[in-house]
Amino acid sequence: MTDPSIQAVELTKCYNSFCALSGLNLRLEGAKCVGFLGPNGAGKTTALKMLTGMIRPTRGKALINGIDVQENKKAALSTCGALIETPEIYPALSVKEALMMVAEIRGVPSTVRKDAVMKAIAEVKMEEWIDTKCGKLSKGMKQRVNLAAALVSDPIIMLLDEPSSGLDPRGMAEVREIVKGLKKKDRLIFMSSHLLGEVTEICDEVAILDHGKLLAYDKLERLTSALAVGNTKECEASFSRDLGSDALKEIASIEGVTGLELVEPKRLILRLEGGNEAQERALAKIAGLGVGLIAFRPSSSALEETYLRLVKDSR
Amino acid sequence: MGGPGERTRGADATGRSIPGSASQLKTIAKYELMNYIRTRRFYVLLTITLIMSGLLTAVVALYQPAGFLSSPLGFYSSWWGMAATYILILSGIFFGGDAISGEFQNKTGYFLVVNPVKRSTIYAGKWVAAFIASLAIFSAFVAVTVANGAYYFGLDVPYQFGLSLAFSVLYLMSILGVTFFFSAIFKSASISILVTAILFLFAFSLTQTLVSNLAQMEPWFLITYGAEVIGNVLKDPYPTHIVTVQLGRVTFTTYNAPILNGVAIMAAYFVICAALGLVIFERRDFS
Structure with a gap:
């Protein structure tokens, strides 16, 4: 089995004359956590959305484990869990049902599906709300469920777009612990964040983006030393x-x-x-x-x- | 650089593989349906349907209208023709109007689309859920209709009613095809619902009247024209294709779609609109 990888090749997204992302070239390989930094509007979410097939690149390719997301999204994302922005969940489904749906879609076998869902719920500390309808959850709680949805199939690669967004300080600390736990399990994590303390604490490497262009990508220490x-x-x-x-x-x-x-x-x-x-x-x-x-x-x-x-x- | 041929992992950390599209479609339809039947709109529509059925039951029982009680076919024709298509249209609007646009506006799409599932599977799964939810509402009306028919005429249900029922299901499919198409076009759920409601409740009927009477042209391109076979098949004999009425100097022309034409129009609307909606959904950005 080769190392998990995320790759952007000349990845570009333009809206008429405005380019949200310009020719991003980035290759992340192996088990590590990479922080994705940049000011608002730098193109971080745009890049992550193209890596998950949510938007189509104007030019270039987004590859997960060498598979082009546009050409074969199903295969490309088969090993990848993602949390992009703050998704809404079908309001009439309970937390458990919403996660069961994701687990079923992702092929978690029926024999272990319930356990996988319960484990993901426990990981985001939502046991108390398991039967609550998602429409009744606060924004922070929904974000926990979204994170659980990304975790439920135990993916090898995680794409996280500001995962602490909407969470209280305790929730933020818990997210950090979850990501640290993933690192211990040898996952490749690509995480955008505005919280530099969080990135310093969790990430091994950092990619910095601005105006749709990659400014730097290196190990955290090397970048700060340089x-x-x-x-x-x-x-x-x-x-x-x-x-x-x-x-x-x-x-x-x-x-x-x-x-x-x-x-x-x-x-x-x-x-x-x-x-x-x-x-x-x-x-x-x-x-x-x-x-x-x-x-x-x-x-x-x-x-x-x-x-x-x-x-x-x-x- | 890697390419599709270099796929090294087809599964997650536990080595499991992703289910086929048919299985994923079933999953999406199942949970969408659960979501639909717990929403207020489902119960609102069910209540409207039961009120309409109740009113018809009361009117027929109290006033014993001759048109209703002359024959089994007359009964089903009068009862069915008055309400069936409206219930189908309302169901289509309620369940299909924002099915796709809601995924963008409410950001529920962000929850599903990041998973290893094709957009076409999501689209089809949502369509199947909307179809089943609509069918459940429609079944309530069918049940009350048949119960009343059985009360007045026993279980002598004319075969034409079976045909009408089949055409109704086809009409529901085509309505949902159209509503999903408009839902895929608009990012705002309320606009997509409004547009489909205006089209089905006013625009198509008005255009049909204008085209038939003013342009003296068969409105073969209108879904509502094709759907007339639902009521017409319950008439004996089946209405002639073109009926002209001369009132003074003015000639009024009414067109009745022959059964095959009606079926073809509805099927075409379903196939073309569903396919166009799917293409739009596949290409739209979640931005």
Whole structure:
């Protein structure tokens, strides 16, 4: 079995003289989570809609696992779950019935269909509403059901268009956990979002789009490093215990650390100067301090900085 | 670069494959039908049908009109001819008017279309559901009709009633073909419902009258003209094709579609409109 893949080849969508997407070339392959970023109207949803056969490209091809979505949508989407915008669900169907319909369409065998539906409902925490008519659900609840519909057949590829849209903070956190769970199951996830913190936390790679054109596509760290101001990198460190003032002083004194910001008692934003080697040394020293370092990653503000610079440059 | 021939996975993580289009059509029709029969509009239409049936039952019982009670054929002709086509038209508008446009306007299409299912399967599944829901409403009217017929004339149901019933089903198919076509054209559900209602309740009949009497031309291109076979088949003898009445200097011409012509007109409307609607639905963007 080859790796799952999503590919856009010269993918273009024009409405008269306005092009929502211009010659997008992008190939995502293997199990990972790719964030799809861009300002409103950049063409993210347009690209995702062409990948799911919701709109027809003016030019170019959208391929899922090498199969052209326009030529053979059924085969192309057979392994792909998708949530595009915020769909409405047939109002007179209950949550369970709506998901049973999707499970049936997607070929989940009748012997395990009920279990698959219950599992998807549990995953989006909708057990309490299982028999409620979809027409009576709030927007956030509907979005949970939509996410469950995308998950119900346990697809290999997930296309998610702002999956946290309409959800409360708890719902957003739950969506992040669901996507993290999918990553653990070796799925290929392509997810558009405006929440840079969410993207930083979940995604391995990032594609940035503006004015219908791809500005960058790379690993998150590489992208933020490449576009960092001078040789400075902003990272986020999480600790198992609260950081006292002594610990902060010690960290601040480490060579290469040019700035500190304690955002929470156990979370710190660090500005590191120097190349990878200098940063590696600084990180080793922090770990050696015995202050309970448990996680270290590029900060969402680093991504924000990168994103804003790229988008600004493209205008 | 990959192509259709390079398909490596035909199934999801569990290795299962996607059902055939016929099976998916059945699934979509089943859940659409569940959705239809739980909606208020289904019960509104059922109530209208039962009120119409009840009124007819009461009028015939109270006034014993000669036209109704002269013979079994006369009974079915009078009863059927008055209401059957209106119920069919209303059903078509209620269940088909926004069947496709609603998918765009209400965004319910976003829930279905992202799945591995052909748009033609969705279209056909929705059509079958609308057809069955309409047929359920129509069956209520048929049941009351036959019950009244049996009360006055026993179970001596004339064979022409069977033919009329068959033509009614064909008419329902063609109405739904037309309503689905207009529903596929418009993105607004209310506009598609309004257009089909105006066409079937006024425009077609008015055009037919104008074309027949003013242009003295057979309105062979109108679905309502073809549908006249539903009532005409219950008349004995079957009305002649062209009837001219001279009133002073003015000649009025009435055309009656022969059975084969009527069937052909309805079948043509069904096939052409359903196919055009499908092509439009296949090509429309969910944007």
